[in-house]
Amino acid sequence: MPIIMIFYYLITAYLVVLLAWNFVREKKKTEDMALYLLVLIPLVLRILRLK
Amino acid sequence: MKRPGLVKAVLIVLFFIFLIQGGLRLYRHRHFDVPVVTGPGVTRVAHLSDFGPGLKGTMADTLVYFLDGTEPGGKAILMSNTHANEPEGLLAALLMLENAVVEKGSLIIIPQFNHSAGRNTRPGDGYPLYFEIPTDWGRKTFRMGNRDASPLDQWPDPDVYIHYPDRQLLSYIDARNVNRTWPGRPGGPLMEKVTFAAMEIMRREKVDVAVDIHGAETMFPVTNCIVAPEKSNRIATMASLTVKAKEGFDSHVEPSPAGFRGLSHREIGDFSDTLPFLLEAPIPFLDQPTGPKTVKFLLDGKDPFLLSLAQKKKLFVPYDASGWPLEKRVGQHCSVILEILRQYSKKNPDRSILVRDIPRYAEIVQNGVGHYFHDPSRAERDRVYPN
Numbered sequence: 001m002p003i004i005m006i007f008y009y010l011i012t013a014y015l016v017v018l019l020a021w022n023f024v025r026e027k028k029k030t031e032d033m034a035l036y037l038l039v040l041i042p043l044v045l046r047i048l049r050l051k
Numbered sequence: 052m053k054r055p056g057l058v059k060a061v062l063i064v065l066f067f068i069f070l071i072q073g074g075l076r077l078y079r080h081r082h083f084d085v086p087v088v089t090g091p092g093v094t095r096v097a098h099l100s101d102f103g104p105g106l107k108g109t110m111a112d113t114l115v116y117f118l119d120g121t122e123p124g125g126k127a128i129l130m131s132n133t134h135a136n137e138p139e140g141l142l143a144a145l146l147m148l149e150n151a152v153v154e155k156g157s158l159i160i161i162p163q164f165n166h167s168a169g170r171n172t173r174p175g176d177g178y179p180l181y182f183e184i185p186t187d188w189g190r191k192t193f194r195m196g197n198r199d200a201s202p203l204d205q206w207p208d209p210d211v212y213i214h215y216p217d218r219q220l221l222s223y224i225d226a227r228n229v230n231r232t233w234p235g236r237p238g239g240p241l242m243e244k245v246t247f248a249a250m251e252i253m254r255r256e257k258v259d260v261a262v263d264i265h266g267a268e269t270m271f272p273v274t275n276c277i278v279a280p281e282k283s284n285r286i287a288t289m290a291s292l293t294v295k296a297k298e299g300f301d302s303h304v305e306p307s308p309a310g311f312r313g314l315s316h317r318e319i320g321d322f323s324d325t326l327p328f329l330l331e332a333p334i335p336f337l338d339q340p341t342g343p344k345t346v347k348f349l350l351d352g353k354d355p356f357l358l359s360l361a362q363k364k365k366l367f368v369p370y371d372a373s374g375w376p377l378e379k380r381v382g383q384h385c386s387v388i389l390e391i392l393r394q395y396s397k398k399n400p401d402r403s404i405l406v407r408d409i410p411r412y413a414e415i416v417q418n419g420v421g422h423y424f425h426d427p428s429r430a431e432r433d434r435v436y437p438n
Contacts, residue, residue: 028055033062034062037065037066041066045070045077049203051172
């Protein structure tokens with residue numbers, strides 16, 4: 001795997017952590033919770049090398 | 052919010068349902084193998100990585116089938132699934148692989164040229180993941196791929212793809228399109244390594260003729276044609292005229308533009324002694340203003356919106372209620388390839404390539420494409436290759 005691709009996977013993992021943390025911290029808005037998880041789906045699929 | 056914990060638990064369950072349900076289908080598609088029954092003409096099977104460094108162990112590595120004749124002669128290479136959402140090319144190549152016998156010269160077939168694209172799915176357009184065609188022994192299933200290689204195999208895309216070696220600026224997405232990365236280089240991005248390896252086959256094996264098999268939209272002007280550069284033009288013209296006169300279908304000749312770089316019909320000719328040809332058959336499924344992208348539409352090419360556009364003379368091919376079925380597209384490819392080989396052999400008798408047992412247009416239209424595929428469960432195991 002080229003080094004640039006490894007960096008992009010690291011960036012993706014960082015975004016996953018940020019979104020997951022925002023989801024955990026959110027206590028009031030159901031819409032925001034759902035949106036955090038929706039945005040997570042393609043990022044998790046990429047980290048799992050499914051899409 | 053009264054019970055945020057409960058809401059979060061429900062959302063997390065939904066998240067995993069979507070993730071697993073979608074992810075499993077994508078995983079199965081990427082790892083689904085189509086069994087290819089090699090015919091009596093196949094004499095050896097190699098990998099593309101045998102000719103190009105950096106491909107071994109990657110999803111871009113693919114099988115290369117050699118069909119060597121008993122008599123020495125010329126050599127031709129056929130590549131399909133350059134764009135893996137144009138299945139008539141793949142089916143024409145597999146049909147030849149399973150049936151052709153070479154009497155003189157050699158045929159080299161790479162049916163899954165962009166192997167990564169063949170295992171990629173197209174987001175957004177509602178494309179099917181698979182399609183099936185009827186055969187004499189049941190239904191044979193194929194993956195429906197995408198035009199470009201999967202980002203899982205080559206990522207990230209650049210802002211602009213700078214073609215090597217001409218440095219022409221191309222669309223960013225073309226970095227994953229193997230019909231923009233010719234002639235390639237050994238140390239470039241993965242798709243440039245693919246085209247470099249194919250160039251190496253042509254240079255090392257002294258290949259005379261290269262045919263890149265495609266499909267194109269009915270609303271795209273470069274469709275239903277043979278694209279040829281100056282050096283291939285004479286043979287392409289003779290092949291076009293002959294299939295029109297003898298077999299009754301059109302496949303006109305389009306000149307390969309010298310200023311548009313990266314395409315097989317341009318770079319193969321410029322960077323080797325091989326004569327390149329690119330074949331386009333009309334595939335209505337790829338047009339934009341159509342109904343749903345169903346498997347039925349992919350196979351029969353029938354669409355009421357295209358019919359309406361045809362009546363307004365907006366299409367570049369004749370189109371009526373019979374659509375543009377797969378049999379016609381595959382049949383055209385087989386006949387045009389046979390005619391190119393015949394015309395080349397006539398002009399170069401010492402390098403002629405004689406092939407038999409490949410059906411022509413009328414036979415394929417009459418019998419269907421599936422008729423020519425063999426049952427992998429009844430074939431000898433060492434002749435079946437997952438591809």
